[in-house]
Amino acid sequence: MLVQSKLFLLLVVTAQFWAVSSPFGHDYKQYLSLEEVADLLHPLPPLGSSEELDAEYVIKFLASQEGLLARSVPEAVTMTRTRDLVTAVLVATKAEELFGTSLYHFVPADQETFGLTDLVRASGPYTLPEELASKVSHVDKLLRLPRLAAAKSGWPCYDGQDGASCTNETAAGGDPEFDSCSKMAPTCKGGTTPAVLRKRYGFPELKNFTKGNSMGCTEFQLQGIKQKDLDAFGSACGVETVKVDRMKGPGGRLVAGVEALLDVEYIEAVGAPIPLTVINSVSYSLFDWASQLNNDKTPAWVQSVSYGNDEVQQTSLEYMFDCNTQFMIAGARGLSVLFASGDQGVWGRSGAGKDGVFHPDFPASSPYITAVGGTDFLKVSTIGDEKAWANGGGGFSNTFARPSYQEQAVAGYLQSDIDMPIQSQFNSTGRAYPDVAALAGIANGYCVAAKGKFMKVGGTSASCPVFAGSIALINDALLARGLGPMGFLNPWIYGVAGPFGGFFDVTTGTNSAGFGAGFTATEGWDPATGFGSPNFPAMLSLALFSDPSAGAAH
Numbered sequence: 001m002l003v004q005s006k007l008f009l010l011l012v013v014t015a016q017f018w019a020v021s022s023p024f025g026h027d028y029k030q031y032l033s034l035e036e037v038a039d040l041l042h043p044l045p046p047l048g049s050s051e052e053l054d055a056e057y058v059i060k061f062l063a064s065q066e067g068l069l070a071r072s073v074p075e076a077v078t079m080t081r082t083r084d085l086v087t088a089v090l091v092a093t094k095a096e097e098l099f100g101t102s103l104y105h106f107v108p109a110d111q112e113t114f115g116l117t118d119l120v121r122a123s124g125p126y127t128l129p130e131e132l133a134s135k136v137s138h139v140d141k142l143l144r145l146p147r148l149a150a151a152k153s154g155w156p157c158y159d160g161q162d163g164a165s166c167t168n169e170t171a172a173g174g175d176p177e178f179d180s181c182s183k184m185a186p187t188c189k190g191g192t193t194p195a196v197l198r199k200r201y202g203f204p205e206l207k208n209f210t211k212g213n214s215m216g217c218t219e220f221q222l223q224g225i226k227q228k229d230l231d232a233f234g235s236a237c238g239v240e241t242v243k244v245d246r247m248k249g250p251g252g253r254l255v256a257g258v259e260a261l262l263d264v265e266y267i268e269a270v271g272a273p274i275p276l277t278v279i280n281s282v283s284y285s286l287f288d289w290a291s292q293l294n295n296d297k298t299p300a301w302v303q304s305v306s307y308g309n310d311e312v313q314q315t316s317l318e319y320m321f322d323c324n325t326q327f328m329i330a331g332a333r334g335l336s337v338l339f340a341s342g343d344q345g346v347w348g349r350s351g352a353g354k355d356g357v358f359h360p361d362f363p364a365s366s367p368y369i370t371a372v373g374g375t376d377f378l379k380v381s382t383i384g385d386e387k388a389w390a391n392g393g394g395g396f397s398n399t400f401a402r403p404s405y406q407e408q409a410v411a412g413y414l415q416s417d418i419d420m421p422i423q424s425q426f427n428s429t430g431r432a433y434p435d436v437a438a439l440a441g442i443a444n445g446y447c448v449a450a451k452g453k454f455m456k457v458g459g460t461s462a463s464c465p466v467f468a469g470s471i472a473l474i475n476d477a478l479l480a481r482g483l484g485p486m487g488f489l490n491p492w493i494y495g496v497a498g499p500f501g502g503f504f505d506v507t508t509g510t511n512s513a514g515f516g517a518g519f520t521a522t523e524g525w526d527p528a529t530g531f532g533s534p535n536f537p538a539m540l541s542l543a544l545f546s547d548p549s550a551g552a553a554h
Helices: 007-021 034-041 054-064 092-099 167-171 194-201 227-237 258-271 286-293 317-332 404-414 460-480 490-497 536-545
Strands: 077-079 086-088 103-106 119-122 136-138 215-220 246-248 276-281 302-305 336-340 370-377 386-388 395-401 430-433 436-439 446-450 453-458
Touching (some): 054 077, 227 258, 258 446, 258 460, 286 317, 317 336, 317 395, 404 430, 404 490
Antiparallel strands (some): 395 430
């Protein structure tokens, strides 16, 4: 259950979030501690006062209901350190009475692909007792089943231009870096490898990391990680350290999953040996993730999440706004939170309907996170210029207004003479995404070790951890100089890195997913690739320049 925040206190947290995130402000990188965030959101009543926190009231109410809490579970009801989330393990039959609904088990038909997921959800709407209604914003994990999708793999591939198959083109030679894993992994011939990423983006190979640095990724639905797969990837592709240093949450080592292994192998390919934390959520709950992240006194500075559904598939507007509060808490604490922009182009998981309206992704469309889109190499198997991946998610939110940090960049795109979808297909006043991009397409799929074999896969589930790894590298250099980590990235991306050459601009390709209209990449920012893919040496220089503690001019 998410406890409601009083509007004034939430506005205070919002103000702090923007203050510490603006590279042109006096409070840039003056991050808050977990305790400071909690005091802003839900200040403790004065000593001796009869007042109590809303969360305490909710806990007492649940504990007072006979037979409701699962007493066999240690700590059947808890409150997060931020005092805004209450987690309770309830007896199902009693929970049905409490919420006035019926609960059922839901499992995917294809458990080989999607894991041994068993989700308990309500079959219809729920209600709250009057005593709780004024205290609780929403109850998570009662409604909303995820739209499941596996990592994209195999051939033929669609290149977004003329519909030609990439099969033969990929198999025919190319730069040697594409075959750098193939001696031990023949099925990875022609694939995107750590060597490809290093050459294209200029990533260094770290031998040591700065004390206090950290990076993380999140896995849902029992997407597990097997060390044997990580070892095989490291040996085949020349990555010295491929391991999870810290695992939070259940299920992380039960069932090996391609999505999880892709995340871990490629954030490690970029950022190792920076310590890696993996947060696991057995269900598909962003609040499971948030409660673990924002309840952690030493969270990883960079968070990569390859997860999302369409805005129209979310439980409610309140759900999305409450997620945004969690994103702001993370940003106020100095964390960089990155989400994949989706793998269905402008159409989203809902697909292309009869009305032809695009379906923006959430959380990618949240103004309070960094959305990472996808690219392909312009010439298959040749390291160089990139184009928008046809399936890379991007567009405009139907829920959130455009934030000020991107107003100039987005207005420039909308006012350009580039071919644009018709106005009725998208909300031109909404938050635009992605913010940045990296390689994601399957023309040169990523070489991944999973379930005892090698395969080539792609998607923004690949580009997101790669870009997150680049931020972890920048943080390493900053921390080594006694400077603060990057925190919420978007004001820096739109105000510094984008305008001053921090990215490889992507100027061709359309994210139509091979069907109908889409947004076309062009010079500068666009809703297919954002500002483009990482030019790491330039990004690092700009990050150092824009840090006030480094003596930079503003």
